[in-house]
Every structure is written in C-alpha cells, then in structure tokens.
Amino acid sequence: MQTDFPINSTRKTKTIANDRIKGLQISHFLLYNMIPLVGFIIAxxxxxxxxxxxxxxxxxxGMWALTMTGLSVGCHRYFSHHAFKANEAVRVTLGILGSMAAQGSVISWVAVHRRHHECSDELGDPHSPNLHGNGILGMIRGVWHSHYGWLVNHEYPNPAFYALDLLRDKTIAKVxxxxVSWIILGLVIPAVLGGVLEASWIGAVKGFLWGGIVRxxxxxxxxxxxxxxxxxxGTRPFETGDQSRNNFWMAIPFxxxxWHNNHHAFxxxxxxxxxxxxIDLGYWIICVLEKFGWVWDVNVPSAKMIEAKLSKKTPSSVTVLDQTQS
Known part of the structure; x- marks a missing residue:
C-alpha cells in the first residue's frame, strides 16, 4: 500500500504530508498497482x-499463498499486532514474503494499519469507505476511495510514531x-521455475506473467x-465502535x-x-509453525473474554447487516 518513504519528522507528528510524499505515493501506485493491472489484461x-x-x-x-501468508500472518498478525512471537528465520521470511506482495514495505504497511485501527471509520482512517456521504453516490465514492483513491490521496502515517518498535528492530529495518529487491525476487522466482519446469523461454515468460504479474x-x-x-x-457480532464486519464468503481467499469484526474486537x-x-487459514499456518517450535506465545482470547465482549453489545447494534443489503 505504501512505499518505503523517508522519515523526516519527529515522533510526535502522527502523519506526514508534503510534495515528496505525494510523488512517492503516485509512483508506487503506478508501478505496483497499475502495471500489474495492465499485465493482467495482457495475460x-x-x-x-x-x-x-x-x-x-x-x-x-503457490505465489498467491506465499505472499498472502506474508501479508496476513506476517505484516498483519505478527508485525502490526504482535499476536505471537517468532524466531529470527520466521520473522525475516514473513517480512520478505509480505514485501513480495508489493503492498508496501513492512514498516510502512504496519504504520498504515495501526493508523486504521486508531481511527477506524472516523476522520483520519486512511481507507474507510464510510466517510464519503450517504446514499448510492456516497457508497460509490467510498468504495472507490477505499479501493484505489486513498493510495494517492491520504496523509502518510509517520512510522516514527506508529511503528517505532520496527524502526528500532535492526533485522526488520534491513528487510x-x-x-524493491523483494518485489523483484517475487517476479524472478516464478519466471525461473516456469522456464525450468517447461524447459523453454516461453515457460519463463508465462511463469513471470502468471506467477508474478497476475499474482x-x-x-x-x-x-x-x-x-x-x-x-x-457482513455481520457484526461484536460492538467495536466502527463498521468492521465478518464475511463468510471471503474467508478462504482472504x-x-x-472475520474482520472479530479482529477489531480482539x-x-x-x-x-x-x-x-x-475458516482461518492464516491461523492454521501459525498453528503449524507453533508445532515445529518456530513460533510461540500465540495469543487467542478465552471463551470468557469472547462472552464478555458479546455481552457488552448495545441494543442498537443488534442489526447485523447494512441497510444497503436489504
């Protein structure tokens, strides 16, 4: 979502907004959002x-599974929320796989996500779809902003404020x-495998295209x-103070x-x-890593904690679907 922007403000500054940041946002959008779109059409x-x-x-x-694991298990659950502890090899691997997705460097990704949680569906949320007016037009504007518009039109959350722990982590700072090197690696790997497995240059091109650009x-x-x-x-079993929702149909590809409302609750x-x-494939991966002893101190709320959170739900939140779905 972001590129590796320079840190040029104090820790007290929550966001950075200047012409250089704007230029980097546009460059990242064109390189890592628009070029893959063109590549998909070509494919x-x-x-x-x-x-x-x-x-x-x-x-x-295969490349989808690896890079989505890097984002879901790595950038999100581990780096953003410290949901478990991991050894050095796992930490570096997750950081590299997450970077291959070209959704932003680890530290920038974490800064944006923590900002989202701080201001979820309120002024300051980088990509909320719910702050752009009422009715169909408001929803269309919100969806556009949340999907693409925000990438070139938001104040960049200052990593010195939101991700100081990672800036001080020498290993992750190096990752x-x-x-950009990890993004290139994520394109080279499928190209090489495609060429070797099909024993041809055409195989390499097709591997680059499908395992790299289309992925x-x-x-x-x-x-x-x-x-x-x-x-x-989706549904909202927990009152979280925002519009986060659970969606059964997207569980496997995501x-x-x-289970986003669950996540905002815990x-x-x-x-x-x-x-x-x-279904939570990301958690299953964490459980496998835990079995091997590569991760530990895996945080999961107890039944009592879940029940206590559910009991705090207000009468106004009983309706679990948006009126837009009716």
Missing amino acids: MVSLWWFPIGPVEVGLLI NRYY MFLVDCLILSNNWILHIY LGES PTSASAGLKWWQ
Missing part, C-alpha cells in the same frame, strides 16, 4: 495464443530497506477490496482476514476465526 489476451497449463496454475496459486494483481485486488467489503457487507488475537466453523 488474458495472451490466452488466445498461449493457453494456461498446470505449471502456470501452480505458480499462480524493509530492500523492499500481484490478484493479491492487490484482494487486499484493497478487504478495505471496503469488510466495512460494508486467509481468514474476512486485534492482538492470532486467530480471527473465533468459532470452529470460521
């Missing part, structure tokens, strides 16, 4: 001459510094649609991030799915 057209095969499908799904576009769409779908459509929980039927 669709190329199917007429180069049908997609099992290698391309495997690279697309953060090589953000970037799809992950981009998933993460950005997360901003508005999960603040407009790796469990779609932001430091490693599990967003709080009931047995709430």
